Amino acid sequence: MPDQEKEKEKDKDKDRDRDRDKEKSPSAIATELPVATAPPAAIKSASEVEEEASHYFFGEPLVGFDPAEITGTLVVIEGMDGSGRSTQITLLQEWLESEGFAVQTSGLRRSNLVGSDIDQLLAKNAVTRLTLALMYATDFFDQVEHRILPALRSGTVVLADRFIFTLIARGVVRGINRDYMTGLYAMALRPHLTFWLNVRPETAFGREFKKSQAISYWEAGRDMSLSHDLYWSFIRYQTMIKREFEVMAKRNSFIELDGEASVASVNKQLRQRIGEQLGIRATKYTPSSALAHLWR
C-alpha cells in the first residue's frame, strides 16, 4: 500500500476511535445534558427522582410511570425448564385466591404484541441472537405495561413465571455483552420477591423428558452448537444458564429454594415467604381436588 493511502487509513482510524469513545460511554452523554443549564434545585430533585425510581426499577424509570399508584405485589419465580415453576404458580394462585387475593400471572411469550411472532421465529429458527433477545425484550415490556402494571395499580398479586433474569442469562451465554443485557432491562420493575427454584440440569432433563417425551431445540441450546448429542447439549446449555443465575442471585437477593425437594415442601416455603410479604398469618393449604394431582 502506498504511504499516502496508509496515512489516510490512519486518519480514518483516528476518526473511528474518536467516534467509538463517544459510543462507549453512555453515562457521559447523559451527564452532559442537565448539569450545565439546570439550577441546583432542579438537580437535587432529579437525583431524588432517580433514587425513588431505583426502588422500583433496576436503572431507569419507565416512561409515564407513577410509583404512588403501585399497591400490588410482584412475585417472581425463576428456574430452568423442569424446575417446577408452573406447578408452583398454579398452586400459589389457588392458595392466594382462597385467601382472598386477586392474582394475575405473566410469563415469556405471552404478550399480545409479539408473543405469537416469537413463537414463529423460534419455529423457523432463522433468527439471530440479538434480534431474538430484543424481541423477547419487546414481549417483556409489553406485558409490563399492559398486564403487570395495570394489575399492580389495582392491588393485585402478580405471579411472574420467569422474569428478566432468564432473558439476561440466555443473552449472555450466547455472547451478548452482560452490561448490554442489564442495560436493556434497566426499566424493568424490581420484584418484591424473587424465588429461584434451583435444580440440577440432570434432574431437569428427566422431568422435561417425562413431560413431553422430547427435548426441544431451544431448551437444549441447539442453536449454540455445543454438542451433536441432544443430552449433552441440554446439560451443557443449562449448566451455562445456571452459572449466570448464580452470578445474579447474589446481586438481586434471590430466595434460593431446592427445586428437587417435594412439591409440597417447596410450596410450603413459598407460602411462608409470600405470606410474610402480604401479611397472611396462617399459611396452611391443601390443594383442591382439581389440583390434587400436582401434590406429589
Next chain:
Amino acid sequence: MENQEVLQKPRVEPSKSTLPQPGRPVPSRAYPGALIVVEGTDGSGKSTQLYLLKRWLEIGGYRLHFTEWNSSPLVKSATRRGKQRRLLTPTTFSLLHAADFADRCERQIMPLLQGDYLVLADRYIYTAFARDAARGCPPRWLRNLYRFAPVPDITFYFRTPLDIAVHRILSGRPKLKYYEAGMDLGMSYDRAESFRLFQARILEEYDKMVDTDNFVVLDGTIPVNKLQKQMRDIVASKIDLKRFAPRIQEAE
C-alpha cells in the same frame, strides 16, 4: 501497478472472528467496508439525495448496498399489528424497531461491511435516538440499546426548517398515520398539529447530536442538484472510493 496487486490478492479469513460482540462498540478495524448514512426529519429531502448518490455510485460501477429503516420482514407483522391496534408504547415502539434494526445489522450491514462493500443507509440509529427521545425514552437507555451498531464513516444530517419540512409532508400526504403524527403522545387532537409538534421535538433531538455524533450538516433548502454536488464532493473526499471500484480481472 503496485496498487493493482493489492486489489488482486484474495482476502484471507481471519483466524478469530472479527464480528464484534453484540452490545459492545464495534472495533474500528472490524471490517474493511464503509458506511454512509443520511438522517433528518421527514420531508428534509434526505431520501431523494441518498437515491441520487446511489445512482451516481451505481453508474460508476462501485460495489454497494442500500438499506433502509424498517424493512426487515421478520418483525413487519408485529409492527403492523402494534400500529393497527395501537398497542405500542414508547418503550415497546423503541424495542420493536431495535429488534428490526438488529436483524438488519447482523444479517446485512455487518456482513456487507466485512465483505468490503460500501453500505448506504436511509436513516440509521440516530433516527431512533431522535424519535424515541422525543417520545420520552431515557437517552442513556437508548444509547445502550443500539450499542451494537457500527459507527458510520459519514453521517449526513439534512437540516430543513420545520415549516418547510412539515409543508412538504402535509401537501404530499393526505392522511398522516397515528404513530407517524405522534398522536400517541397526546399533544393535540389535530393530526397535522400533532405532527408539527412531534417533528419540532425530533428536530431538537437531532440538533443535540450534531457535535456529539459528528454529523455533516447539509442545508435541505438549496436546489437538489447543488446539494447533490456537495454530497458527492464530501463522499469523494472522505472515502477512498477506489477501493470499491470494480475489481480488475487478473490477466491470464
